[in-house]
Amino acid sequence: MTSGGDAPGMNAAVRAAALVAMANGIEVVGIRRGYKGLLENDLVTLAPGDVLAVLREGGTMLGSARCKAFHQRDVRDRARAVLHQAGVDQLVVIGGNGSLTGAVRLTDADELGEGALRVAGIPASIDNDIAYTGLSIGVDTAMNTIVEALDKIADTATAHDRTFIVEVMGRDCGYLSMTAAVAGGADGVLYPEAGKDVHSIVDRIVDTVLAKRSRPGRSRRAIFVKAEGVHLPIDQLKREVDARLAAASGEELTETETRVTVLGHVVRGGRPSAFDRLLGSRLANVAVRALMAGRTRVMAAWMPPVDIDPAIGTRTEADPYCWLVELPAALAETDRLIAGQGGLAQWRAHVFDDLEAVFLL
Numbered sequence: 001m002t003s004g005g006d007a008p009g010m011n012a013a014v015r016a017a018a019l020v021a022m023a024n025g026i027e028v029v030g031i032r033r034g035y036k037g038l039l040e041n042d043l044v045t046l047a048p049g050d051v052l053a054v055l056r057e058g059g060t061m062l063g064s065a066r067c068k069a070f071h072q073r074d075v076r077d078r079a080r081a082v083l084h085q086a087g088v089d090q091l092v093v094i095g096g097n098g099s100l101t102g103a104v105r106l107t108d109a110d111e112l113g114e115g116a117l118r119v120a121g122i123p124a125s126i127d128n129d130i131a132y133t134g135l136s137i138g139v140d141t142a143m144n145t146i147v148e149a150l151d152k153i154a155d156t157a158t159a160h161d162r163t164f165i166v167e168v169m170g171r172d173c174g175y176l177s178m179t180a181a182v183a184g185g186a187d188g189v190l191y192p193e194a195g196k197d198v199h200s201i202v203d204r205i206v207d208t209v210l211a212k213r214s215r216p217g218r219s220r221r222a223i224f225v226k227a228e229g230v231h232l233p234i235d236q237l238k239r240e241v242d243a244r245l246a247a248a249s250g251e252e253l254t255e256t257e258t259r260v261t262v263l264g265h266v267v268r269g270g271r272p273s274a275f276d277r278l279l280g281s282r283l284a285n286v287a288v289r290a291l292m293a294g295r296t297r298v299m300a301a302w303m304p305p306v307d308i309d310p311a312i313g314t315r316t317e318a319d320p321y322c323w324l325v326e327l328p329a330a331l332a333e334t335d336r337l338i339a340g341q342g343g344l345a346q347w348r349a350h351v352f353d354d355l356e357a358v359f360l361l
Contacts, residue, residue, distance in 0.1 A: 001031040001034060001035075001038065001090065001093050001095075002014065002034065002062045002094045002095060002097075002124070003034030003035055003036065003064055003065070003066075003095035003099035003102065004066060004095040004096045004097075004099040004125070004126065005066060005096060005268065006058075006060050006063070006064050006100050006138075006266065006268060007125055007126050007136070007138025007139075007142075008058045008059075008126075008137075008139065008268070008269070009137040009140075009279060010060040010124050010137060011045055011054040011055060011057050011058075011059070011061050011095055012054075012055050012137070012276065012277040012278075012284075013094050013122050013124065013137060013281065014030070014051060014054065014062060014094065015051040015112075016280065016281040016282075016284035016285055016288075017094075018030075018048075018050075018051045019048065019052075019093050020219060020284065020285050020288045021113075021288050021292075022326060023147060024274055024288075024292060026090075027045065027087075028045070028046045029046065029086060029088055030043070030045075030046045030061075030167075031062065031063060032063050033062070033201075034065045034066070034067060034098075034099065035067035035079065036067040037063065037065065038082055038083070039067070039070075039078055039079055043082075043086055043088075044068055047301040055277055056277070057271065058270050058271050058272060060094075060175050060270070066098070066128040066341075067099065070102050070105070071218055072166045075325065076105055076111060077111070078130075079106060080106065083117060084117075087119055088117075089116045089118065090117075090119075090291040090292075091103070091106070091297045092120050092121075092122060092280075092287050092288065092291070093120070093122070094105045094121075094124045094284075095118060095121075095125070095126035096123070096129070096130065096136070097331070097338075098240035099121075099251050099330055100327060100330070102187045103121050103297075103326055103327065104119075104306075104328055107118060107296060107297055109164070110158040116128070117288070117296075118295070119291075119296055119297060120287040120295065120300065121286065121287070121298070121299040121300070121325075121327050122137065122283045122284060123136040123300075124137035124138055124139040124143075124152050124280070125139075125256070126139055126142035126170070126176065127139075127169070127170045127171045127176065128170075128173060128175040128176065129170075129171065129172070129173035129175070129329050129334065129337065131334040131336070131337045131342075132299070132304045132323070132325045132329070133301035133302050133303075133304060133323075134301075134302050134303040134304060134328045135302055135303075137276055137280045137283065138249075138272070138276060140269075140273045140275040140279070141181050141270060141276045142176055142267045142268065143176060143183065143271045144273055145266065145269075146180035146184065146225075146267060146271055147183045147184045148262065149166065149261070149266070150185070150186060150223060150225070151184065153166060153261060154185065154223060157221035157223055157259075158221045159177075160220055160221075160261055161213075161220035162223075162257070163209050163221070163222045163223075163241070163245075163258045163278055164222070164224070164258070164259050164260070164261060164263075165205070165224045165226055165234060165237060165238065165241075165260045166186075166226065166260075166262075167225075167228055167260070167261070167262045167263065168180060168224050168225060168226070168228065168263050169263070169264065169265070169268065169307075170227045170228055170229055171228065172192055172229040173192070173193075173229060173337075174189075174191025174194075174230075174265070174340055174349070177189050177190070177226065177227035178191050178348070179223075180225055180321060181225040184223075185223075185262045186223045186224060186225045187212070187223055187224060188204060188205065188208055188228045189224065189226075189227075189228040189342045189346075189352060190204075190225070190227060190326050191227045191229070191230065191259075191339060192230050192231075193345065193348045194349060194352065194353070198232055198237075198240070199332075201230070201237070202237070202241055202244055204229070204246045205224055205237075205241050206245055206248060208222055208224075208249055209241075209245060209257045210245070210249065213249070219244075219265060226345070236258050237260075238260050241258050242258050243255060245284070258304065259333045264280075277301055282302070282319050282348070283300040283301075283302060284300070284317055284323055285319065286300040286318050286319055286322045286324065287300040290324055295324065297326065297327045297328065298325065298326060299325045299326075299330045300316075300322055300325075300329055301313065301322065301323045301330070302325075303321050303322075303323075304325070304340075306343060306344055306346055308323070312326050312329045312330075313325035313329075313330075322326070
């Protein structure tokens, strides 16, 4: 099953999970359109030929959807009944925070009773907001898409000495904006973990632009990357920056006009990078082999960025870079990460404060 927001590399994970299972004599069923499709009994038996060629495709061959009704116990009971009637006793869920939460609730001991359903999760989200994995499927491709866009915007920004603010996806996590700003050579980044108010954000942009404009003989362009999790409408930000620049420089507004670009869902699309194809394949291999070994309610993770208690996660024999993490623990830590708690979240909140002087050079 793939569920929630699509991410490049999901198909690689579907392909690897199916082929590893088939090679071990397991019949594989694909669930179309996530939990919504599961409730509608939209299941299809997969053969090797159905998945062999999907490796290079973006999106997900199984489709995806969001299903708020899955929060209800009777809805989950109906989903378990569909799986039982289809003879499905092992489930791989590929998706983000909400999708993996659904997997945990689907296998809750109090609800499952004597059922034999086991589940393994694979983190797939361009936001990279899932704890205990260094990267989720789709992040690398999305970052490369943003960097490519920044490179193209830099050409026209340099030609006209313009200021650009580029908004990227990421929900409430600033990882994509932060990494893309560094890789794309931006002059600043606005990300939610910093917790800055509107005035601080505008001050940061204006100070940088004025510093750029004061240097004769060098490019006067400035590019800022804004995470969508910074809850300040980009049009409002543009107006405030333009007004401040006009007042500070004494120039006409047309001479200091800021341009904005919202990349939106472009960031989610496209053929997956080589890394995302490998990551999806490796995590799927680990997840399926965990189910075959009798494990349940675990998540396959790639090189966790923090130390993990051995009771929560352990390195796998199937892949030296992959770990198996207890899924409930990963979700609990994900909530802490999104709330700005914990060492990783604190590091993200302050790292660019230390780099501010670098951006101004």
